[in-house]
Amino acid sequence: MGDLYAKLRLxxxxxxxxxxxxxxxxxxxxxxxxVLGVPNIWVIEVTQILxxxxxxxxxxxAYRNATLFSIDLFATWLPLQYRGxxxxxxALLVLGMVVxxxxxxxxxxxxxxxxxxxxxxVPFSWVAVTIPVACVMMALTSIETILTTLRGPSVSxxxx
Numbered sequence: 164m165g166d167l168y169a170k171l172r173l174x175x176x177x178x179x180x181x182x183x184x185x186x187x188x189x190x191x192x193x194x195x196x197x198v199l200g201v202p203n204i205w206v207i208e209v210t211q212i213l214x215x216x217x218x219x220x221x222x223x224x225a226y227r228n229a230t231l232f233s234i235d236l237f238a239t240w241l242p243l244q245y246r247g248x249x250x251x252x253x254a255l256l257v258l259g260m261v262v263x264x265x266x267x268x269x270x271x272x273x274x275x276x277x278x279x280x281x282x283x284x285v286p287f288s289w290v291a292v293t294i295p296v297a298c299v300m301m302a303l304t305s306i307e308t309i310l311t312t313l314r315g316p317s318v319s320x321x322x323x
Contacts, residue, residue, distance in 0.1 A: 168303060168307070171300070171303070172227065172300075175220055175223060175224060175300055176224060178216065178220055179216070179217055179220035179221050179224060182213040182214075182216040182217040182220065183213075183217045183221075185209075185210075185213040186210055186213045186214050186217060189206045189209060189210045189213070190206075190210060192206060193206040193207070193210070204282055205282045205283050207282070208280045208281075208282050208283045208285065209283065209285075211290065212280075212285065212289050212290050215290045215293045216293050218293075219293040219294065219296070219297035220293070220296075220297060220300075222297060222301075223297045223300040223301050223304070226257070226301050226304055227300075227301075227304040227307075237249070247312050250308065250312050251308075251309050251312050251313070254305040254306075254308040254309045254312070255305070255309065257301065257305045258302055258305035258306065258309075261297075261298040261299075261301040261302045261305070262298070262302055264294065264298050265294070265295045265298030265299060265302070268291070268294035268295040268298060269295055271291050271294065272288050272291045272292050272294075272295060273288075274291075275287040275288040275290065275291035275292075276288040276291075
């Protein structure tokens with residue numbers, strides 16, 4: 164996957180950080196303007212768009228870093244030599260799920276493009292497109308996990 168995937172991962176982290184900073188900054192701005200008596204209602208919609216990007220990109224980052232919650236009770240019962248196979252099965256299941264979800268989400272993006280947000284007029288597809296983007300990144304992570312597990316030594320006890 165190489166250099167391009169590394170750049171995609173870095174871009175994903177920066178976009179998630181930018182979106183989160185935008186959410187925080189806009190909520191602060193909305194608070195200040197409301198206290199001053201001149202609320203900016205459009206800030207709510209832009210914050211919602213940035214929040215969607217923050218959540219889904221962060222979910223993809225958490226999946227890649229193996230920091231999503233998991234139950235490894237079954238994995239701890241398996242002998243070490245089978246844990247790599249379990250890791251591959253898990254990655255294949257996630258891969259299948261995110262590919263299917265990404266395909267379904269593309270239809271949602273098409274529908275969402277027809278619906279503008281009421282205050283800003285920005286198409287709702289700016290929110291909806293976060294789903295297929297996150298699915299693509301998670302699919303790449305699943306593929307990377309499968310390839311790494313197949314290439315590398317057996318999975319150590321603490322890595323599942």
